Amino acid sequence: MKQMNCPLNGLRNISEFIYGGEYHPMPDPQQCDKREWVEHVFFHENAAGEVTEWWCHSATSYWFLARRNSITDEIIETFPASKLFNKRVDFSAAQGES
C-alpha cells in the first residue's frame, strides 16, 4: 500500500490518513467581504500539479500539511502545521454583516 510520512508518527499506510482539503491562507475575518469569505470556504484552486493540503492521521487525530503532486500522486513533503501557523488567529471582534 502507498505510504505517507506523518510528521508525528513516521511512515504509515495511506489508509490511516484522511484528506482534509486544500491549504489556502485565510483572509482576515475583520477585513474581508462576504464574497471573499465564501470563496475561502467553498472554492478551490484544484490545481493539476503541485498542491499543499491538510491531512490528518486518523488514529492519533494529528493534523499536518503535505505538499503533493496531484497528477503523479507523489508526496513531496509533509510538515507540521506550526511551520505556517505561528500566531493565534483572533476571531473575537469579527462581527461584519450577517
Add this chain to the structure above:
Amino acid sequence: MPFGLLKYGLSKDYPAQQHFTPSDTTLKKHYDVVIIGAGGHGAAIAYYLSKYHGITNVAVLDKGYLGGGNTARNTAVIRSNYLTEEGVSFYRDSVELYQNLSNEFGYNVMMENRGQLTLAHSDAAVRSFRWRAEVNQHLGVRSELVDRQTIRELVPNLHMPEDGRYPIMGGLWHADGATARHDAVAWGYMKGACERGVELHQLTEVQDVLVENGKLTGIKTNKGTISCGCAVQAVAGTSSVVAKMAGIKLPVHSFPLQAMVTQPYKPILTPHVSSPHVHVYVHQTSRGEFVIGGGSDPYPLYNTRSTLDMKESLAAAALELFPFLSQARLMRQWAGITDMTPDYSPIMGLSPVENYYLDAGWGTWGFKATPISGKMMAELVATGKPPALIKPFELERFYRFAQINEAGATAASH
C-alpha cells in the same frame, strides 16, 4: 465473409456514410459558438443548438477524441431518484429525453429499462428512502419503498442474510432506472449536429481563453486562435483547469472513481443494484459482464491509475451482495475523474465572464444528465438567459448560500 469484410474496410467505399466532420477540416477564423469538450454534454449542446435554435456556426473542440473522456469512463447509469426538488425535476426530464433518444437520432443508443434498486441496511436509511420515495412520487418519478419479500422477487440472486453484517431492511425501487450505451449517446448527438453544419475538431487543444474587460473575445488553440461570440466549457474531469484559463475559480475538487467489470455470465441480474452503505453498485450488462463501481477515491487526483486497495474494497463489497461472484475473473478496470462540488449538484449557467458559460461540476451525475443539460445549455446559449430548470444550479448559488444539498447522489459520502 471475413475476407469480404476486410476488403470492404480497406476500400474507398468505407465508411459508407461520413458521420462527423472530416479530420482534415481547418478551423475557421470565427464561430458564433465554441464548445470546449466533445463529450456527451458538448455534443448534446451542439445538437440542440443546431436542431432547435438554428445556430449552426458552431465548433466543438476536443484535446482528444469524441466521447473519449469521462463520457467513456462512467458506468452508464440513468436514474432520477434524487432527493432535492431541483435535482429530481432536472434528472426526471433527462430520463424522459433518454427514452426517446434512439428515435430522435435514428441511431440506436441501446437504452434498456431495467429499473434500479437501492438497498437500506439501517433504520435511518429506510427513513431517508421513505422521504426520497415521497419527493420522487410528488414530482412524477416512479420510486417506492419495498420490503424484503419484494427485493427477493426483484433480485433472486441477492444475498439476504437475516443476521449478516449488513442486514437488508428494505429498498428503494426506481422503475425508471435504466442504462444505455454511453459512446452511442455521444456519437448520436455529434452525428446529428454535424449533419446540420456543426464542426467537430478533435485533437484540438484549448490553450487559453481570451478575456478582455470581463468579456470573452476568443479561444487560443494549438491549431490557431479563433474569435467567437460565446463559448461553453463542458469538460468534466478538468473543469477547474479550463475555468482557470478564463480566470474563474470553481467550488470543485477532482477525485478519481474506479470501476471494473467481470467476465461475462448468462443473464441472471436484471435491475441495477446499489448499496450506499457498503459503497458499491452492481449491474449486469447485456453482454453479460458485471459492472462494479462504488465511491470516489479518498483524496483528489488528476490521474486514472488503479489502486489495489480500492479494487479490494470494491470486490469485498460486491461479494457482500453477490457471493457467487467470488469465482469471477476481472476483465477490465478503469477510472474516471469526478468533479465533486460541495453540495453534490452540478454547476450550469452564467459565469463571471460575459458570454462564457459553465457546464461543470458533474461529479458522479454527468452521464444521466447528458440530454437535459445539453438542451438547457443550448437554450441558455441561444437566449443568454438561464432556463428555470437550471437557474438554481448557477455558480452564484454559493455566494447566496443557496446550495442544493443532493444527498441522493452516488458517492455522496465525502
